[in-house]
Amino acid sequence: MTQKKNIAIMGAGLVGSLLSLYLAKHGHKVDVYERRPDMRKITLDGGRSINLALSDRGWRALRGIGIEEDVRKVAIPMHGRMMHDEEGNLTFQPYGKEGQSIYSVSRGGLNAALMNLSEPNEDITYHFNRQATDVNLRENTIELLNTETDETETIKPDLLFGADGAYSVVRSAMQKAERFNYEQSYLEYGYKELTIPAAPDGGWLLEKNALHIWPRGNYMMIALPNIDGSFTCTLFFPYEGERSFAAIKNDTDLLNFFLEVFPDAVPLMPDLAEDYFSHPIGSLVTIKCFPWSYNGSALLIGDASHAVVPFYGQGMNAGFEDIAVLDQMLEDFDGENWEELFKSFELRRKSNADAIADLAVLNFIEMRDKVADPRFLLRKKIETKISEQYPDKWIPLYSMVTFTDLPYSYALETGQNQDKIMKKVMKHIKTIEDYDKPEVQQLLQEELVHKETLKRYAGEETGVKG
Amino acid sequence: MTQKKNIAIMGAGLVGSLLSLYLAKHGHKVDVYERRPDMRKITLDGGRSINLALSDRGWRALRGIGIEEDVRKVAIPMHGRMMHDEEGNLTFQPYGKEGQSIYSVSRGGLNAALMNLSEPNEDITYHFNRQATDVNLRENTIELLNTETDETETIKPDLLFGADGAYSVVRSAMQKAERFNYEQSYLEYGYKELTIPAAPDGGWLLEKNALHIWPRGNYMMIALPNIDGSFTCTLFFPYEGERSFAAIKNDTDLLNFFLEVFPDAVPLMPDLAEDYFSHPIGSLVTIKCFPWSYNGSALLIGDASHAVVPFYGQGMNAGFEDIAVLDQMLEDFDGENWEELFKSFELRRKSNADAIADLAVLNFIEMRDKVADPRFLLRKKIETKISEQYPDKWIPLYSMVTFTDLPYSYALETGQNQDKIMKKVMKHIKTIEDYDKPEVQQLLQEELVHKETLKRYAGEETGVKG
Numbered sequence: 001m002t003q004k005k006n007i008a009i010m011g012a013g014l015v016g017s018l019l020s021l022y023l024a025k026h027g028h029k030v031d032v033y034e035r036r037p038d039m040r041k042i043t044l045d046g047g048r049s050i051n052l053a054l055s056d057r058g059w060r061a062l063r064g065i066g067i068e069e070d071v072r073k074v075a076i077p078m079h080g081r082m083m084h085d086e087e088g089n090l091t092f093q094p095y096g097k098e099g100q101s102i103y104s105v106s107r108g109g110l111n112a113a114l115m116n117l118s119e120p121n122e123d124i125t126y127h128f129n130r131q132a133t134d135v136n137l138r139e140n141t142i143e144l145l146n147t148e149t150d151e152t153e154t155i156k157p158d159l160l161f162g163a164d165g166a167y168s169v170v171r172s173a174m175q176k177a178e179r180f181n182y183e184q185s186y187l188e189y190g191y192k193e194l195t196i197p198a199a200p201d202g203g204w205l206l207e208k209n210a211l212h213i214w215p216r217g218n219y220m221m222i223a224l225p226n227i228d229g230s231f232t233c234t235l236f237f238p239y240e241g242e243r244s245f246a247a248i249k250n251d252t253d254l255l256n257f258f259l260e261v262f263p264d265a266v267p268l269m270p271d272l273a274e275d276y277f278s279h280p281i282g283s284l285v286t287i288k289c290f291p292w293s294y295n296g297s298a299l300l301i302g303d304a305s306h307a308v309v310p311f312y313g314q315g316m317n318a319g320f321e322d323i324a325v326l327d328q329m330l331e332d333f334d335g336e337n338w339e340e341l342f343k344s345f346e347l348r349r350k351s352n353a354d355a356i357a358d359l360a361v362l363n364f365i366e367m368r369d370k371v372a373d374p375r376f377l378l379r380k381k382i383e384t385k386i387s388e389q390y391p392d393k394w395i396p397l398y399s400m401v402t403f404t405d406l407p408y409s410y411a412l413e414t415g416q417n418q419d420k421i422m423k424k425v426m427k428h429i430k431t432i433e434d435y436d437k438p439e440v441q442q443l444l445q446e447e448l449v450h451k452e453t454l455k456r457y458a459g460e461e462t463g464v465k466g
Numbered sequence: 467m468t469q470k471k472n473i474a475i476m477g478a479g480l481v482g483s484l485l486s487l488y489l490a491k492h493g494h495k496v497d498v499y500e501r502r503p504d505m506r507k508i509t510l511d512g513g514r515s516i517n518l519a520l521s522d523r524g525w526r527a528l529r530g531i532g533i534e535e536d537v538r539k540v541a542i543p544m545h546g547r548m549m550h551d552e553e554g555n556l557t558f559q560p561y562g563k564e565g566q567s568i569y570s571v572s573r574g575g576l577n578a579a580l581m582n583l584s585e586p587n588e589d590i591t592y593h594f595n596r597q598a599t600d601v602n603l604r605e606n607t608i609e610l611l612n613t614e615t616d617e618t619e620t621i622k623p624d625l626l627f628g629a630d631g632a633y634s635v636v637r638s639a640m641q642k643a644e645r646f647n648y649e650q651s652y653l654e655y656g657y658k659e660l661t662i663p664a665a666p667d668g669g670w671l672l673e674k675n676a677l678h679i680w681p682r683g684n685y686m687m688i689a690l691p692n693i694d695g696s697f698t699c700t701l702f703f704p705y706e707g708e709r710s711f712a713a714i715k716n717d718t719d720l721l722n723f724f725l726e727v728f729p730d731a732v733p734l735m736p737d738l739a740e741d742y743f744s745h746p747i748g749s750l751v752t753i754k755c756f757p758w759s760y761n762g763s764a765l766l767i768g769d770a771s772h773a774v775v776p777f778y779g780q781g782m783n784a785g786f787e788d789i790a791v792l793d794q795m796l797e798d799f800d801g802e803n804w805e806e807l808f809k810s811f812e813l814r815r816k817s818n819a820d821a822i823a824d825l826a827v828l829n830f831i832e833m834r835d836k837v838a839d840p841r842f843l844l845r846k847k848i849e850t851k852i853s854e855q856y857p858d859k860w861i862p863l864y865s866m867v868t869f870t871d872l873p874y875s876y877a878l879e880t881g882q883n884q885d886k887i888m889k890k891v892m893k894h895i896k897t898i899e900d901y902d903k904p905e906v907q908q909l910l911q912e913e914l915v916h917k918e919t920l921k922r923y924a925g926e927e928t929g930v931k932g
Contacts, residue, residue, distance in 0.1 A: 175650075179749050183649040184641075283645050 003335050004028055008142065008157035010170050011035075012126055014107070015302030015319040016163035017114035021065045022323050023161075024123040026330045031157070032118075033130040033144060035164075040112045051224035051232045052110065053078070053211070053313030054103040055402040061320035064327060067117055074109055076225045077101035082210035083371050088264030092210065093377055094384075096399045102211070102313060104224040132164075135173035137294045159338065160298040163319075166287055168304035174294055182289045187309060187364070189219070190245055190281035191236050196268045198229025205268050206231060213367055214262050219243065220368035221262055233269070236284075236368065245281055284309045286357050292346040296339030299346075301326070306353035311364040312401060314356050314408075321405070322349060355408040359401060359415075379426055383418075385435050386425075386444060393448045394418070421447045469801050470494055474608065474623035477501075477630035478592055480573070481768030481785040483580035485629055487531045488789055490589040492796045497623070498584075499596040499610060501630075506578045517690035517698045518576065519544070519677070519779030520569040521868040527786035530793060533583055540575055542691045543567035548676035549837050554730030558676065559843055560850075562865045568677070568779060570690040598630075601639035603760045625804065626764040629785075632753055634770035640760055648755045653775060653830070655685070656711055656747040657702050662734045664695025671734050672697060679833055680728050685709065686834035687728055699735070702750075702834065711747055750775045752823050758812040762805030765812075767792070772819035777830040778867060780822050780874075787871070788815060821874040825867060825881075845892055849884075851901050852891075852910060859914045860884070887913045 005028045009016045012034035020030045054062075054075060062068045079101045080094035095102060118124045127144075133152070134143035141156045162170025174180050199205050204225055206212055212223040212231070219238060223231040238244040248254050251273045258266050266272070287307035292300040302319030326345055333341055370376040380396075387394040397415035400406050424447070428440045471494045475482045478500035486496045520528075520541060528534045545567045546560035561568060584590045593610075599618070600609035607622045628636025640646050665671050670691055672678055678689040678697070685704060689697040704710040714720050717739045724732050732738065753773035758766040768785030792811055799807055836842040846862075853860040863881030866872050890913070894906045 179652040179751075181651045183651070185647045185649070186645040285645075 005158040007031070007159045007161060008033060008155055009161045009163050010132060010142070010168070011162070011164035011304070012111075012115065012128070013163065013165060013302075014111050014114065014316050015323065016161075017111060017118055018061060018065070018320060019161060019163055019301060019323050019326075020124045021114070021118045021121070022327050022330075024118070024121050025065070026327075028123065028159075030124045031127060031155070032124065033127045033132065033142075033155075035131045035147075036128065038115075038126070038128045039108060040115060051226070051234075052105050052107050052316050053224070054105050054110075055313065055317050057314075057321040057324070057405055058317040059103075060405060061324045061327075064324060065117070067113065071105065071110065071113065072103075074113075074227055075103035075105045076227060077103055077209055078211045078224070079209050080211070081367075081371060082207055082212045084212060084214045084262070084264055085372065086216075086261060086263070090207075091377065093371065093380055096396075096403050100399070100403050101209070102402060104211075104226070106226060132169045135160075135170055137173050137177060137298055140297045158297075162298065162300040162304045163302050165303045166285055166307035168300060170298060171289060171300055171304050174289075174291075174298070174300070177294060180289065180291070182287075184285055184287050186286075187284040187361070188238055188240070189236050189364075190239055190283055191234050192245070192276060192281055193279050194221075194233040194235060194269060194275045195271060196223060196231040196233055196265070197270065202229045204229050204231070213371060214265065215368050215370075215372040216261055217369050217372075221265065222367070223265075233265070236364070239281075248276075251277075286361065288354060288357060290346070290350055291343075292350070293339070293342035296337065296342060299342045305346075305349075306357060308357045308360040309364060310360070311367055312356065312360040314360060314401060318353065318356050318408070321352075325349060352408040355412040356401070359397075359408065359412055375426075378429065378432065379422060381432055382425060382429055382435055383422065385432075386448075390444070390448050393452065471624040473497070473625045473627060474499060474621060475627045475629050476598060476608070476634070476636050477628070477770070478577075478581065478594070479629065479631060479768075480577050480580065480782050481789065482627075482629035483577060483584055484527060484531070484786060485627060485767060485789050485792075486590045487580070487584045487587070488793050488796075489627075490584070490587050491531070492793075494589065494625075496590045497593060497621070498590065499593045499598065499608075499621075501597045501613075502594065504581075504592070504594045505574060506581060517692070517700075518571050518573050518782050519690070520571050520576075521779065521783050523780075523787040523790070523871055524783040526871060527790045530790060531583070533579065537571065537576065537579065538569070540579075540693055541569035541571045542693060543569055543675055544677045544690070545675050546677070547833075547837060548673055548678045550678060550680045550728070550730055551838065552682075552727060552729070556673075557843065559837065559846060562862075562869050566865070566869050567675070568868060570677070570692070572692060598635045601626075601636055603639050603643060603764055606763045624763075628764065628766040628770045629768050631769045632751055632773035634766060636764060637755060637766055637770050640755075640757075640764070640766070643760060646755065646757070648753075650751055650753050652752075653750040653827070654704055654706070655702050655830075656705055656749055657700050658711070658742060658747055659745050660687075660699040660701060660735060660741045661737060662689060662697040662699055662731070663736065668695045670695050670697070679837060680731065681834050681836075681838040682727055683835050683838075687731065688833070689731075699731070702830070705747075714742075717743075752827065754820060754823060756812070756816055757809075758816070759805070759808035762803065762808060765808045771812075771815075772823060774819075774823045774826040775830060776826070777833055778822065778826040780826060780867060784819065784822050784874070787818075791815060818874040821878040822867070825863075825874065825878055841892075844895065844898065845888060847898055848891060848895055848901055849888065851898075852914075856910070856914050859918065 007023055007028050007030045009020055009030060009032045012032045016032055020032050023030050059068055062071055080092055083091040083093070115126065119126060129147045130144045131147055132142050133145045140160055141154050142160065143152060143154050145152050160170065162168050164170055175182050196205055206223065208225050214221040219236060221233055221235045223233040225231055240246050248257060254273055254276055258272065285307055286309055289305060292305040301322050303315065306318065308315050308318065325348060329341060329345060383396050387396055395404065397411060397418060400411035400414065401408065424443060425440060428434060428437060434440060473489055473494050473496045475486055475496060475498045478498045482498055486498050489496050525534055528537055546558055549557040549559070581592065585592060595613040596610045597613055598608050599611045606626055607620050608626065609618060609620050611618050626636065628634050630636055641648050662671055672689065674691050680687040685702055687699055687701045689699040691697055706712050714723060720739055720742055724738060751773055752775055755771060758771040767788050769781065772784065774781050774784065791814060795807060795811055849862050853862055861870065863877060863884060866877035866880065867874065890909060891906060894900060894903060900906060
């Protein structure tokens with residue numbers, strides 16, 4: 001059992017709230033400081049929160065503190081992608097095998113649930129309206145401005161966790177320390193939140209159990225179901241160019257554009273113009289940095305250390321997996337050397353954080369462009385067949401990321417190998433029936449069985465079980 | 467003629483001082499603000515300034531304001547690299563053709579010269595001991611703390627230039643603005659400045675007209691001549707590992723290490739231990755960012771926008787080239803749209819800044835490792851022969867970077883093509899005489915004449931004359 005520490009967590013978002021529960025479980029006293037007011041008591045401005053898709057990594061972390069079932073009650077399973085073409089025709093592509101789904105949840109709802117669960121814990125205290133105005137890593141002191149009372153207090157915890165998101169102030173302090181590697185890169189795309197309201201009877205106006213996509217080449221709209229019958233839509237759109245945020249200047253521009261490219265959605269969006277012109281444009285940033293810790297006293301976690309774009313639906317899941325991994329490491333920890341613990345943690349997670357960041361950018365191209373291509377969809381079907389025939393040897397990339405806890409870095413690398421094999425396979429494929437052609441079967445046998453055996457003999461196994 | 471603007475330059479370093487002269491030449495009023503005291507009046511702490519190597523791009527910018535000849539008087543030409551092996555044997559490799567050299571200059575001396583030249587200009591005013599405590603880009607106001615008097619003043623120039631180096635406060639302000647792409651990455655190496663003093667008669671203890679290198683695989687020492695007879699040495703060394711800064715704990719460790727790997731240098735370095743243990747370890751950072759400007763009111767220039775590691779000797783030269791390019795653009799500028807001017811400037815320079823950043827990292831490997839390889843030196847000689855035979859078609863990469871004003875990005879790309887050709891050529895080469903073998907001559911004819919002609923017919927010319 002490790003010595004009880006006074007721990008400060010910056011940020012009461014999803015990762016900060018969940019982390020508090022895990023740290024308290026390990027016997028520590030936790031104070032959570034949040035810049036904003038208590039979200040459970042006020043209505044936050046909407047219009048900038050993409051719905052969340054919970055998948056296996058996230059569920060695992062929720063299960064670890066016993067709230068999986070409670071969250072399932074308010075989560076809507078999405079079994080696959082529903083593509084809408086420019087004539088309004090629909091195509092469905094399942095995400096995984098029968099029974100595998102990702103789950104639409106409301107960010108606010110899940111966050112409030114995590115707070116409600118942790119607040120009664122006598123070792124966890126929330127402090128809202130606390131803006132960190134100065135973080136001194138060397139002394140491990142944090143100056144906090146109470147934005148309600150205008151009073152300033154300085155805290156000096158034993159350990160500081162930066163769970164304060166993509167614009168982390170704890171990370172900013174690290175950036176001023178020696179030799180901190182840091183990268184922030186923005187896509188030339190922004191996003192705008194829109195709404196499809198519930199049907200008059202409270203039902204859903206589109207298929208409920210799907211993630212809807214209107215793929216249009218270099219831009220797209222998506223829609224995720226909410227439990228009140230509405231859908232939260234997000235338009236991902238270039239900032240500049242012929243078809244862009246810059247080009248849509250008024251209601252007429254907007255309506256003409258939507259009628260042309262999303263004709264089936266327009267009748268479902270009565271507040272389109274109001275939503276569009278009142279909501280801000282969100283930006284899409286990837287943040288990579290290293291190290292994530294400062295001595296043995298401060299550690300970044302979640303978006304603060306690895307913000308990703310939302311296209312793989314893995315931002316929250318990756319942050320929750322950080323916590324699950326840390327939990328595992330705390331189980332075996334002697335309570336002595338936090339510096340070593342933090343260093344092991346960041347080393348273990350860094351390559352995975354980089355991998356999901358890159359996968360998320362790549363998946364944007366898949367979602368906005370490739371899913372509209374029949375050839376791509378045929379390839380997905382062929383891949384499903386391969387994974388049915390060789391379940392031990394082939395898990396599709398999307399499934400590795402979404403339905404397993406295989407390291408993201410392993411998924412990325414394996415996915416690249418699969419891509420090479422699929423290019424060879426697809427040369428022989430015109431229809432789904434071609435899968436049974438001898439040359440296809442022989443190719444797969446060669447690639448998946450013969451080469452695998454050679455690799456094993458050469459001692460080149462990855463050490464990760466597929 | 468453009469309207470006279472009040473321009474603030476942050477930073478009175480090499481780039482800031484030179485820039486003031488060019489902006490005044492174009493009719494503007496310039497105030498230069500520097501955090502440190504006037505370097506001409508105090509002795510700055512030594513031990514962290516790698517000597518500078520002036521090359522053609524730098525000279526061109528100095529020529530533009532008529533101080534080329536003055537600087538040449540205090541610059542020492544270095545005609546090539548002098549490699550020292552572990553037995554103290556020497557090998558010389560010229561940098562370019564007969565008469566082509568890079569020039570060792572003292573950072574402090576050159577900086578003082580630029581200040582002395584600009585200060586009498588009635589449109590240029592220097593303000594020392596001014597620390598920018600807040601930069602508001604939206605209002606273009608800068609809060610300055612006078613560190614001598616503790617007074618604070620706020621300035622509001624028409625235009626703000628951030629020439630404040632790798633740790634630019636102007637860039638920090640931009641980083642907080644929307645969609646600023648930014649990357650800082652550190653090598654796992656640091657550097658330590660050491661000295662070889664002048665001979666008792668004031669002469670040089672090593673060959674004066676060379677850049678000395680002790681290449682040792684994953685680390686190295688270099689030495690550049692000073693006009694007082696001394697050499698400034700720099701040890702580039704891993705932070706951690708068997709042979710590293712961390713491993714050298716006391717005088718004995720240091721001396722044993724130096725005697726083993728730099729035996730010919732030890733007798734020339736009487737103050738080795740004192741220098742080593744009193745000088746700080748410098749870090750080696752690459753900084754990339756984009757955009758470099760904010761609206762039409764602020765622009766980053768030099769290291770502030772593109773800090774590079776020192777291994778190509780191009781940091782200052784690239785910064786000076788920024789100024790020469792800006793000067794050229796100001797010649798054709800109508801004085802109206804500064805935003806457009808800044809945008810054209812950053813677009814024109816960005817790919818070149820990225821290229822020299824990457825080239826500098828690559829050159830570290832060449833300097834510390836490859837130059838000790840006879841095969842590499844033979845290849846360099848063969849390359850010289852190619853460029854003598856085909857002067858219109860082949861300028862070696864080092865020469866393009868150092869002795870021309872071809873865009874760095876063009877140099878990088880062309881260098882990569884040359885590398886491919888050299889790999890083919892070197893398969894046929896055992897000695898320098900093999901250059902005349904028919905198969906080598908035929909290969910070069912094919913690569914440099916035949917393919918070139920095909921490219922020209924295909925209309926794929928780069929538009930850059932070699």
